[in-house]
Amino acid sequence: MIAEDDRAVRESVTRALELEGYTVTAVTDGVAALDAASGSGVDLLLLDLGMPNMDGLTVCRRLRSAGSRIPILVLTARTEVSDRVSGLDAGADDYLPKPFSLDELLARLRSLLRRSTFDDTDAPATITVEDLVIDEAARRAWRGERELELTKTEFDLLELLARNTGVVLSHSSIYDQIWGYDFGPDSKALAVYIGYLRRKTEDGGEPRIIQTVRGVGYTLRFS
Amino acid sequence: MIAEDDRAVRESVTRALELEGYTVTAVTDGVAALDAASGSGVDLLLLDLGMPNMDGLTVCRRLRSAGSRIPILVLTARTEVSDRVSGLDAGADDYLPKPFSLDELLARLRSLLRRSTFDDTDAPATITVEDLVIDEAARRAWRGERELELTKTEFDLLELLARNTGVVLSHSSIYDQIWGYDFGPDSKALAVYIGYLRRKTEDGGEPRIIQTVRGVGYTLRFS
DNA sequence: AAGATTCTTACGAATTCCGAACCTTGGCGA
DNA sequence: TCGCCAAGGTTCGGAATTCGTAAGAATCTT
Numbered sequence: 001m002i003a004e005d006d007r008a009v010r011e012s013v014t015r016a017l018e019l020e021g022y023t024v025t026a027v028t029d030g031v032a033a034l035d036a037a038s039g040s041g042v043d044l045l046l047l048d049l050g051m052p053n054m055d056g057l058t059v060c061r062r063l064r065s066a067g068s069r070i071p072i073l074v075l076t077a078r079t080e081v082s083d084r085v086s087g088l089d090a091g092a093d094d095y096l097p098k099p100f101s102l103d104e105l106l107a108r109l110r111s112l113l114r115r116s117t118f119d120d121t122d123a124p125a126t127i128t129v130e131d132l133v134i135d136e137a138a139r140r141a142w143r144g145e146r147e148l149e150l151t152k153t154e155f156d157l158l159e160l161l162a163r164n165t166g167v168v169l170s171h172s173s174i175y176d177q178i179w180g181y182d183f184g185p186d187s188k189a190l191a192v193y194i195g196y197l198r199r200k201t202e203d204g205g206e207p208r209i210i211q212t213v214r215g216v217g218y219t220l221r222f223s
Numbered sequence: 224m225i226a227e228d229d230r231a232v233r234e235s236v237t238r239a240l241e242l243e244g245y246t247v248t249a250v251t252d253g254v255a256a257l258d259a260a261s262g263s264g265v266d267l268l269l270l271d272l273g274m275p276n277m278d279g280l281t282v283c284r285r286l287r288s289a290g291s292r293i294p295i296l297v298l299t300a301r302t303e304v305s306d307r308v309s310g311l312d313a314g315a316d317d318y319l320p321k322p323f324s325l326d327e328l329l330a331r332l333r334s335l336l337r338r339s340t341f342d343d344t345d346a347p348a349t350i351t352v353e354d355l356v357i358d359e360a361a362r363r364a365w366r367g368e369r370e371l372e373l374t375k376t377e378f379d380l381l382e383l384l385a386r387n388t389g390v391v392l393s394h395s396s397i398y399d400q401i402w403g404y405d406f407g408p409d410s411k412a413l414a415v416y417i418g419y420l421r422r423k424t425e426d427g428g429e430p431r432i433i434q435t436v437r438g439v440g441y442t443l444r445f446s
Numbered sequence: 447a448a449g450a451t452t453c454t455t456a457c458g459a460a461t462t463c464c465g466a467a468c469c470t471t472g473g474c475g476a
Numbered sequence: 477t478c479g480c481c482a483a484g485g486t487t488c489g490g491a492a493t494t495c496g497t498a499a500g501a502a503t504c505t506t
Contacts, residue, residue, distance in 0.1 A: 137390040152438035189464050412453055
């Protein structure tokens with residue numbers, strides 16, 4: 001995620017990162033940065049110091065005091081040593097003075113990401129499919145910025161589909177994995193839950209991601 | 224540990240760090256650096272790139288390929304972007320161009336050390352989640368300024384939840400970790416303790432931090 | 447013996463589940 | 477092109493689960 005109010009910088013960095021294959025979310029003020037980075041689904045934060053609403057340093061401190069360990073790379077036009085010091089002491093992981101070269105940004109970014117993925121001893125905590133993000137540990141899910149409020153069965157079902165993105169799951173295999181047994185062939189329970197999920201995932205006008213495969217089952221896929 | 228062949232830099236940095244209370248070992252060439260840093264007992268490596276016997280970048284790569292995760296801060300006179308990039312890609316954690324100010328060196332050093340001690344999965348002395356502070360050693364807890372008076376089981380439960388902030392813990396996993404075994408599925412013991420903790424953590428009108436995840440368990444989270 | 451602490455039980459409240467009835471859609475043969 | 481019909485979608489509401497809390501018994505501490 002990039003938090004930067006200067007449109008030129010924000011857009012050029014976003015474009016460059018996307019070319020490199022990263023998925024980028026851009027925000028333009030401190031409060032939005034704090035909000036978005038507080039949830040999961042953000043792997044690294046590029047943070048400008050001078051932003052409206054909330055100063056970058058404050059965002060940094062807030063995130064750290066909330067226990068977030070997300071890697072933070074601070075961007076700033078200020079070049080005084082004292083600024084760097086306060087940035088690092090606020091909990092930033094690295095510091096890059098403007099103007100910076102794209103190569104250096106990418107290198108520092110790789111370095112931070114390599115370090116943070118090292119930390120993850122176990123399986124990836126989140127599944128990301130386009131704008132759908134599922135945090136398995138927290139049992140929370142987002143479509144874009146919007147958090148979905150899911151009941152147990154709804155979450156289990158969405159997680160199952162997301163773990164098998166692009167794969168068609170048959171009715172009976174879904175019944176097996178969610179309920180542990182197959183209901184009668186005339187049970188509409190699964191259809192009901194697919195309905196719930198579709199309503200909740202498309203509530204903001206987003207395109208459909210849960211596709212019906214007639215005569216077979218369902219699959220999670222963009223189309 | 225500092226690896227630096229220029230005597231003036233080596234000695235002044237050593238002296239400054241010792242004044243700050245660090246214990247410093249100094250070596251003057253790449254082979255010695257690799258040897259000393261391969262063992263344990265070194266918390267952080269200040270590495271000059273231009274050294275006799277073995278180049279700093281090579282030291283860096285060797286250490287990383289041997290699985291060492293020691294924080295490495297690269298010092299160099301070279302200022303070209305390509306040097307920075309190759310340094311970071313060789314596995315360095317941070318980069319400081321000469322000449323550097325002592326203040327900045329110290330700040331980056333603190334940042335790296337904080338990061339690496341963070342990584343230690345074992346006991347941080349206190350857990351902080353927003354305005355909730357838990358001192359594990361003293362077995363005391365505060366919500367804001369107010370100290371919570373907790374019984375043994377209450378404290379254990381709150382600590383468990385706080386160690387897993389944002390993660391949903393299932394009933395059985397909580398029973399396992401707090402009581403050592405699962406009570407019957409119709410025991411309400413857990414619900415009762417959750418109730419006690421909620422009463423005590425919300426006594427001053429604070430917002431709820433212990434959330435129930437229906438059908439699954441509980442999680443500690445702000446929302 | 448008094449007080450704390452742990453844990454069970456009982457019951458009300460809230461949520462979630464899912465069968466059933468009815469509606470919509472898509473594929474297919476005439 | 478039309479109409480049929482089976483598969484899938486939607487809605488409703490009672491049943492079943494799950495949760496929260498009060499009251500109190502059992503056990504441990506001081």
